[in-house]
Amino acid sequence: MGAVREAADPRRRPLYVTVAEQLAACPWQVFVRRFLRIQAPPDALGELPGIDARLVGATVHAALEQLAASQSVPARLSLEEVAAARRVELSWPEESALASTVHAAAEKVCGEEGIALPGFPHALAALALGGVRAACAAEGGRTVAVLGVEVDGACSVVDFAGRSRTIRFRADRVDDDGGALRLTDYKVGRPISELKAADKRARDFLQAVRRGERLQAVAYALAAAVLRSPAEARGRYLFLGDGLEVREFEVRADDSTLANAFHEALRTSFAVLDAGSLFPRLLEPDGSGPKRCEMCDVREACLRGDSGSRLRLEDWAKAKGEGIAAVPASPAEQAAFALWQLRAEADE
Numbered sequence: 001m002g003a004v005r006e007a008a009d010p011r012r013r014p015l016y017v018t019v020a021e022q023l024a025a026c027p028w029q030v031f032v033r034r035f036l037r038i039q040a041p042p043d044a045l046g047e048l049p050g051i052d053a054r055l056v057g058a059t060v061h062a063a064l065e066q067l068a069a070s071q072s073v074p075a076r077l078s079l080e081e082v083a084a085a086r087r088v089e090l091s092w093p094e095e096s097a098l099a100s101t102v103h104a105a106a107e108k109v110c111g112e113e114g115i116a117l118p119g120f121p122h123a124l125a126a127l128a129l130g131g132v133r134a135a136c137a138a139e140g141g142r143t144v145a146v147l148g149v150e151v152d153g154a155c156s157v158v159d160f161a162g163r164s165r166t167i168r169f170r171a172d173r174v175d176d177d178g179g180a181l182r183l184t185d186y187k188v189g190r191p192i193s194e195l196k197a198a199d200k201r202a203r204d205f206l207q208a209v210r211r212g213e214r215l216q217a218v219a220y221a222l223a224a225a226v227l228r229s230p231a232e233a234r235g236r237y238l239f240l241g242d243g244l245e246v247r248e249f250e251v252r253a254d255d256s257t258l259a260n261a262f263h264e265a266l267r268t269s270f271a272v273l274d275a276g277s278l279f280p281r282l283l284e285p286d287g288s289g290p291k292r293c294e295m296c297d298v299r300e301a302c303l304r305g306d307s308g309s310r311l312r313l314e315d316w317a318k319a320k321g322e323g324i325a326a327v328p329a330s331p332a333e334q335a336a337f338a339l340w341q342l343r344a345e346a347d348e
Protein backbone atom coordinates (compact mmCIF):
# COMPACT_ATOMS: atom_id res chain seq x y z
CA MET A 1 0.00 0.00 0.00
CA GLY A 2 2.86 2.33 0.93
CA ALA A 3 4.55 1.69 -2.44
CA VAL A 4 1.36 2.54 -4.33
CA ARG A 5 0.97 5.83 -2.47
CA GLU A 6 4.62 6.68 -3.11
CA ALA A 7 4.24 6.13 -6.87
CA ALA A 8 1.09 8.27 -7.00
CA ASP A 9 2.66 11.17 -5.13
CA PRO A 10 3.14 14.03 -7.63
CA ARG A 11 6.19 15.19 -5.65
CA ARG A 12 7.97 12.02 -6.80
CA ARG A 13 7.67 12.96 -10.47
CA PRO A 14 10.85 14.21 -12.16
CA LEU A 15 11.52 17.78 -11.10
CA TYR A 16 12.09 20.18 -13.98
CA VAL A 17 14.43 23.05 -13.31
CA THR A 18 11.78 25.60 -14.29
CA VAL A 19 9.41 24.10 -11.69
CA ALA A 20 12.21 24.27 -9.10
CA GLU A 21 12.49 28.01 -9.86
CA GLN A 22 8.73 28.41 -9.39
CA LEU A 23 8.93 26.44 -6.15
CA ALA A 24 11.54 28.82 -4.73
CA ALA A 25 9.35 31.76 -5.74
CA CYS A 26 6.05 30.44 -4.31
CA PRO A 27 5.59 26.79 -3.17
CA TRP A 28 1.80 27.18 -2.91
CA GLN A 29 1.52 28.25 -6.54
CA VAL A 30 3.34 25.06 -7.61
CA PHE A 31 1.13 22.96 -5.34
CA VAL A 32 -2.11 24.36 -6.78
CA ARG A 33 -1.05 24.65 -10.38
CA ARG A 34 1.22 21.64 -10.87
CA PHE A 35 0.23 19.08 -8.26
CA LEU A 36 -3.51 19.71 -7.97
CA ARG A 37 -3.69 20.85 -11.65
CA ILE A 38 -6.20 23.56 -10.77
CA GLN A 39 -6.63 26.31 -13.36
CA ALA A 40 -8.52 29.58 -13.33
CA PRO A 41 -11.98 28.98 -14.90
CA PRO A 42 -12.38 30.40 -18.42
CA ASP A 43 -14.30 33.68 -18.38
CA ALA A 44 -17.01 33.69 -21.07
CA LEU A 45 -17.30 37.47 -20.73
CA GLY A 46 -13.55 37.95 -20.62
CA GLU A 47 -11.58 40.23 -22.90
CA LEU A 48 -10.46 39.20 -26.36
CA PRO A 49 -7.01 37.56 -26.35
CA GLY A 50 -4.17 40.03 -26.15
CA ILE A 51 -0.54 39.68 -27.11
CA ASP A 52 1.58 39.15 -24.03
CA ALA A 53 5.20 38.23 -23.39
CA ARG A 54 4.32 34.53 -23.19
CA LEU A 55 2.92 34.47 -26.73
CA VAL A 56 5.81 36.53 -28.09
CA GLY A 57 8.29 34.21 -26.37
CA ALA A 58 6.55 31.10 -27.75
CA THR A 59 6.70 32.58 -31.26
CA VAL A 60 10.40 33.48 -30.99
CA HIS A 61 11.20 29.97 -29.73
CA ALA A 62 9.10 28.33 -32.49
CA ALA A 63 10.75 30.48 -35.19
CA LEU A 64 14.27 29.69 -33.98
CA GLU A 65 13.45 25.98 -33.82
CA GLN A 66 11.99 26.13 -37.33
CA LEU A 67 15.08 27.96 -38.59
CA ALA A 68 17.27 25.14 -37.26
CA ALA A 69 14.96 22.39 -38.54
CA SER A 70 15.05 23.90 -42.06
CA GLN A 71 18.84 23.38 -42.00
CA SER A 72 18.58 19.77 -40.77
CA VAL A 73 19.69 20.46 -37.18
CA PRO A 74 18.60 17.47 -35.01
CA ALA A 75 15.71 18.30 -32.66
CA ARG A 76 14.14 16.81 -29.56
CA LEU A 77 16.92 14.34 -28.77
CA SER A 78 18.80 13.75 -25.52
CA LEU A 79 21.91 15.71 -24.59
CA GLU A 80 23.98 12.51 -24.85
CA GLU A 81 22.72 11.93 -28.39
CA VAL A 82 23.39 15.45 -29.67
CA ALA A 83 26.81 15.62 -27.94
CA ALA A 84 27.86 12.70 -30.15
CA ALA A 85 26.16 14.12 -33.27
CA ARG A 86 27.72 15.80 -36.28
CA ARG A 87 27.68 19.59 -36.00
CA VAL A 88 25.63 21.67 -38.43
CA GLU A 89 26.75 25.18 -39.43
CA LEU A 90 23.57 27.15 -38.75
CA SER A 91 23.33 30.29 -40.89
CA TRP A 92 20.94 33.21 -40.57
CA PRO A 93 18.66 33.83 -43.58
CA GLU A 94 17.99 37.10 -45.39
CA GLU A 95 15.41 39.44 -43.88
CA SER A 96 12.51 38.35 -46.12
CA ALA A 97 13.07 34.64 -45.37
CA LEU A 98 13.47 35.44 -41.66
CA ALA A 99 10.16 37.37 -41.67
CA SER A 100 8.27 34.53 -43.36
CA THR A 101 9.71 31.99 -40.86
CA VAL A 102 8.53 34.16 -37.96
CA HIS A 103 5.09 34.56 -39.56
CA ALA A 104 4.74 30.81 -39.98
CA ALA A 105 5.76 30.38 -36.33
CA ALA A 106 3.14 32.95 -35.23
CA GLU A 107 0.44 31.07 -37.16
CA LYS A 108 1.50 27.82 -35.50
CA VAL A 109 1.40 29.38 -32.02
CA CYS A 110 -2.04 30.91 -32.68
CA GLY A 111 -3.30 27.50 -33.87
CA GLU A 112 -2.03 25.82 -30.69
CA GLU A 113 -3.60 28.54 -28.53
CA GLY A 114 -6.95 28.36 -30.35
CA ILE A 115 -6.72 32.01 -31.46
CA ALA A 116 -8.58 32.45 -34.76
CA LEU A 117 -8.77 36.26 -34.92
CA PRO A 118 -7.83 37.52 -38.38
CA GLY A 119 -4.65 39.61 -38.32
CA PHE A 120 -3.56 38.24 -34.93
CA PRO A 121 -0.64 36.13 -36.31
CA HIS A 122 0.52 39.15 -38.32
CA ALA A 123 0.65 41.39 -35.22
CA LEU A 124 2.30 38.62 -33.18
CA ALA A 125 4.95 38.06 -35.87
CA ALA A 126 5.71 41.79 -35.96
CA LEU A 127 6.48 41.72 -32.22
CA ALA A 128 8.47 38.47 -32.35
CA LEU A 129 10.64 39.41 -35.33
CA GLY A 130 12.87 41.63 -33.16
CA GLY A 131 13.64 38.71 -30.85
CA VAL A 132 14.72 36.46 -33.74
CA ARG A 133 16.85 39.27 -35.19
CA ALA A 134 18.43 39.68 -31.72
CA ALA A 135 19.38 35.97 -31.66
CA CYS A 136 21.19 36.50 -34.96
CA ALA A 137 22.84 39.74 -33.74
CA ALA A 138 24.01 38.00 -30.54
CA GLU A 139 26.12 35.71 -32.76
CA GLY A 140 27.40 38.67 -34.78
CA GLY A 141 25.41 37.37 -37.76
CA ARG A 142 27.97 34.57 -38.15
CA THR A 143 27.20 30.90 -38.57
CA VAL A 144 27.01 28.83 -35.37
CA ALA A 145 28.13 25.19 -35.01
CA VAL A 146 24.91 23.66 -33.66
CA LEU A 147 24.47 20.11 -32.43
CA GLY A 148 20.76 20.16 -31.65
CA VAL A 149 17.71 22.17 -30.63
CA GLU A 150 15.02 21.47 -27.99
CA VAL A 151 17.40 19.06 -26.26
CA ASP A 152 16.45 17.08 -23.13
CA GLY A 153 19.00 16.67 -20.36
CA ALA A 154 19.42 16.24 -16.62
CA CYS A 155 21.86 16.85 -13.79
CA SER A 156 21.99 15.58 -10.20
CA VAL A 157 21.87 17.17 -6.79
CA VAL A 158 22.55 15.45 -3.47
CA ASP A 159 19.74 16.32 -1.04
CA PHE A 160 20.09 16.94 2.71
CA ALA A 161 19.48 13.21 3.34
CA GLY A 162 22.42 12.28 1.07
CA ARG A 163 20.24 10.95 -1.77
CA SER A 164 20.96 11.77 -5.39
CA ARG A 165 18.04 13.68 -6.95
CA THR A 166 17.53 14.36 -10.65
CA ILE A 167 16.80 17.76 -12.16
CA ARG A 168 15.53 17.68 -15.73
CA PHE A 169 15.44 20.39 -18.38
CA ARG A 170 14.94 21.09 -22.05
CA ALA A 171 17.59 23.41 -23.56
CA ASP A 172 16.66 25.54 -26.55
CA ARG A 173 19.94 24.98 -28.39
CA VAL A 174 23.18 23.02 -27.94
CA ASP A 175 26.34 24.27 -29.68
CA ASP A 176 29.83 23.00 -30.24
CA ASP A 177 31.65 26.18 -29.28
CA GLY A 178 35.23 25.44 -30.34
CA GLY A 179 35.11 22.01 -28.69
CA ALA A 180 33.13 23.18 -25.64
CA LEU A 181 29.57 21.99 -25.14
CA ARG A 182 27.36 25.06 -24.73
CA LEU A 183 23.64 24.90 -23.91
CA THR A 184 21.48 27.98 -24.46
CA ASP A 185 18.16 29.14 -23.09
CA TYR A 186 16.46 31.98 -25.00
CA LYS A 187 14.67 34.58 -22.91
CA VAL A 188 12.48 37.45 -24.09
CA GLY A 189 11.88 39.02 -20.67
CA ARG A 190 14.02 41.38 -18.63
CA PRO A 191 17.69 40.40 -18.37
CA ILE A 192 19.24 39.36 -15.07
CA SER A 193 21.10 42.65 -14.89
CA GLU A 194 21.46 45.74 -17.05
CA LEU A 195 24.46 47.10 -15.20
CA LYS A 196 27.44 48.05 -17.33
CA ALA A 197 30.21 46.62 -15.14
CA ALA A 198 30.82 42.90 -15.71
CA ASP A 199 31.57 42.22 -12.01
CA LYS A 200 28.25 43.79 -10.96
CA ARG A 201 26.37 41.73 -13.54
CA ALA A 202 28.13 38.62 -12.20
CA ARG A 203 27.07 39.62 -8.66
CA ASP A 204 23.44 39.97 -9.80
CA PHE A 205 23.60 36.60 -11.54
CA LEU A 206 24.92 34.93 -8.37
CA GLN A 207 22.20 36.60 -6.29
CA ALA A 208 19.52 35.31 -8.69
CA VAL A 209 20.89 31.75 -8.40
CA ARG A 210 21.04 32.02 -4.59
CA ARG A 211 17.40 33.14 -4.58
CA GLY A 212 16.53 30.04 -6.63
CA GLU A 213 15.35 32.26 -9.50
CA ARG A 214 17.84 31.54 -12.26
CA LEU A 215 18.83 27.89 -12.11
CA GLN A 216 18.63 26.80 -15.74
CA ALA A 217 22.05 27.88 -17.02
CA VAL A 218 23.86 26.26 -14.08
CA ALA A 219 21.88 23.02 -14.59
CA TYR A 220 22.94 23.08 -18.26
CA ALA A 221 26.62 23.55 -17.41
CA LEU A 222 26.59 20.78 -14.80
CA ALA A 223 24.86 18.35 -17.19
CA ALA A 224 27.36 19.20 -19.96
CA ALA A 225 30.23 18.52 -17.53
CA VAL A 226 29.25 14.84 -17.50
CA LEU A 227 30.15 14.74 -21.22
CA ARG A 228 33.03 17.24 -21.39
CA SER A 229 35.63 18.57 -18.96
CA PRO A 230 34.17 21.22 -16.57
CA ALA A 231 36.10 23.98 -18.39
CA GLU A 232 34.43 22.92 -21.66
CA ALA A 233 30.91 22.66 -20.24
CA ARG A 234 28.78 25.80 -20.37
CA GLY A 235 25.24 26.98 -19.92
CA ARG A 236 23.92 30.40 -20.80
CA TYR A 237 20.91 32.65 -21.04
CA LEU A 238 20.54 34.66 -24.22
CA PHE A 239 18.21 37.62 -23.68
CA LEU A 240 16.46 38.70 -26.87
CA GLY A 241 14.69 41.90 -25.79
CA ASP A 242 15.04 45.18 -27.70
CA GLY A 243 18.03 47.46 -27.26
CA LEU A 244 20.05 45.37 -24.80
CA GLU A 245 23.79 46.04 -24.62
CA VAL A 246 24.54 42.72 -22.94
CA ARG A 247 22.46 39.73 -23.95
CA GLU A 248 24.53 36.80 -22.72
CA PHE A 249 24.83 35.47 -19.14
CA GLU A 250 27.05 32.41 -19.22
CA VAL A 251 28.26 29.99 -16.57
CA ARG A 252 31.01 27.38 -16.79
CA ALA A 253 30.76 24.12 -14.87
CA ASP A 254 34.00 24.88 -13.04
CA ASP A 255 32.50 28.01 -11.43
CA SER A 256 32.21 26.54 -7.92
CA THR A 257 30.53 29.64 -6.43
CA LEU A 258 27.56 29.44 -8.81
CA ALA A 259 27.49 25.62 -8.57
CA ASN A 260 27.37 25.74 -4.75
CA ALA A 261 24.56 28.32 -4.80
CA PHE A 262 22.66 26.11 -7.27
CA HIS A 263 23.06 23.00 -5.09
CA GLU A 264 21.96 24.86 -1.97
CA ALA A 265 18.84 26.25 -3.66
CA LEU A 266 17.90 22.82 -5.02
CA ARG A 267 18.58 20.97 -1.76
CA THR A 268 16.34 23.45 0.05
CA SER A 269 13.60 23.06 -2.56
CA PHE A 270 13.70 19.26 -2.32
CA ALA A 271 13.43 19.50 1.48
CA VAL A 272 10.30 21.66 1.12
CA LEU A 273 8.81 19.20 -1.36
CA ASP A 274 9.57 16.18 0.80
CA ALA A 275 8.16 17.81 3.94
CA GLY A 276 5.09 19.15 2.10
CA SER A 277 5.79 22.67 3.37
CA LEU A 278 4.16 24.29 0.38
CA PHE A 279 3.28 27.70 1.83
CA PRO A 280 2.10 30.76 -0.11
CA ARG A 281 4.82 33.39 -0.30
CA LEU A 282 2.49 36.28 0.48
CA LEU A 283 5.34 38.73 0.98
CA GLU A 284 8.99 39.17 0.20
CA PRO A 285 11.60 39.20 2.98
CA ASP A 286 11.59 43.03 2.89
CA GLY A 287 7.82 43.00 3.65
CA SER A 288 6.71 44.07 0.15
CA GLY A 289 4.03 42.21 -1.85
CA PRO A 290 5.48 39.91 -4.54
CA LYS A 291 5.00 41.24 -8.06
CA ARG A 292 4.20 37.76 -9.39
CA CYS A 293 0.98 37.71 -7.30
CA GLU A 294 -0.53 40.34 -9.62
CA MET A 295 -0.22 37.97 -12.60
CA CYS A 296 -0.83 34.73 -10.69
CA ASP A 297 -3.48 32.59 -12.39
CA VAL A 298 -4.29 30.66 -9.19
CA ARG A 299 -4.66 33.64 -6.86
CA GLU A 300 -8.31 32.78 -6.26
CA ALA A 301 -7.09 29.60 -4.52
CA CYS A 302 -4.69 31.52 -2.28
CA LEU A 303 -4.71 33.54 0.92
CA ARG A 304 -3.46 36.58 -0.96
CA GLY A 305 -5.51 39.55 0.20
CA ASP A 306 -6.03 38.03 3.65
CA SER A 307 -4.22 40.53 5.84
CA GLY A 308 -4.33 38.20 8.88
CA SER A 309 -2.46 35.44 7.03
CA ARG A 310 0.07 37.89 5.71
CA LEU A 311 0.66 39.29 9.19
CA ARG A 312 1.05 35.81 10.67
CA LEU A 313 3.62 34.90 7.99
CA GLU A 314 5.50 38.14 8.67
CA ASP A 315 5.50 37.54 12.46
CA TRP A 316 6.59 33.91 12.00
CA ALA A 317 9.51 34.85 9.72
CA LYS A 318 10.59 37.59 12.13
CA ALA A 319 10.42 35.30 15.18
CA LYS A 320 12.28 32.51 13.38
CA GLY A 321 14.90 34.96 12.17
CA GLU A 322 15.44 36.20 15.73
CA GLY A 323 15.52 32.64 17.10
CA ILE A 324 12.34 33.17 19.17
CA ALA A 325 10.27 29.98 19.22
CA ALA A 326 7.70 28.72 21.70
CA VAL A 327 8.28 25.08 20.69
CA PRO A 328 11.10 23.43 18.73
CA ALA A 329 10.53 23.59 14.99
CA SER A 330 9.19 20.49 13.23
CA PRO A 331 11.05 19.24 10.11
CA ALA A 332 8.26 20.78 7.99
CA GLU A 333 8.70 24.17 9.65
CA GLN A 334 12.49 23.98 9.33
CA ALA A 335 12.16 23.25 5.61
CA ALA A 336 9.75 26.16 5.11
CA PHE A 337 12.02 28.58 6.96
CA ALA A 338 15.10 27.43 5.00
CA LEU A 339 13.26 28.22 1.76
CA TRP A 340 12.15 31.57 3.15
CA GLN A 341 15.75 32.32 4.10
CA LEU A 342 17.07 31.59 0.58
CA ARG A 343 15.72 34.93 -0.55
CA ALA A 344 16.38 36.78 2.66
CA GLU A 345 20.07 35.75 2.72
CA ALA A 346 20.59 36.31 -1.01
CA ASP A 347 19.14 39.82 -0.66
CA GLU A 348 21.47 40.62 2.22
Ligand code: SF4
Pocket residue numbers: 026028029280281282290292293294296297298299302303304
Ligand atom coordinates in the same frame (compact mmCIF):
# COMPACT_ATOMS: atom_id res chain seq x y z
S1 SF4 B 1 -1.16 34.86 -5.43
FE1 SF4 B 1 1.01 35.07 -4.87
S2 SF4 B 1 1.22 33.97 -2.90
FE2 SF4 B 1 -0.71 33.29 -3.87
S3 SF4 B 1 -0.18 31.45 -5.03
FE3 SF4 B 1 -0.05 33.17 -6.44
S4 SF4 B 1 2.10 33.78 -6.37
FE4 SF4 B 1 1.72 32.52 -4.54
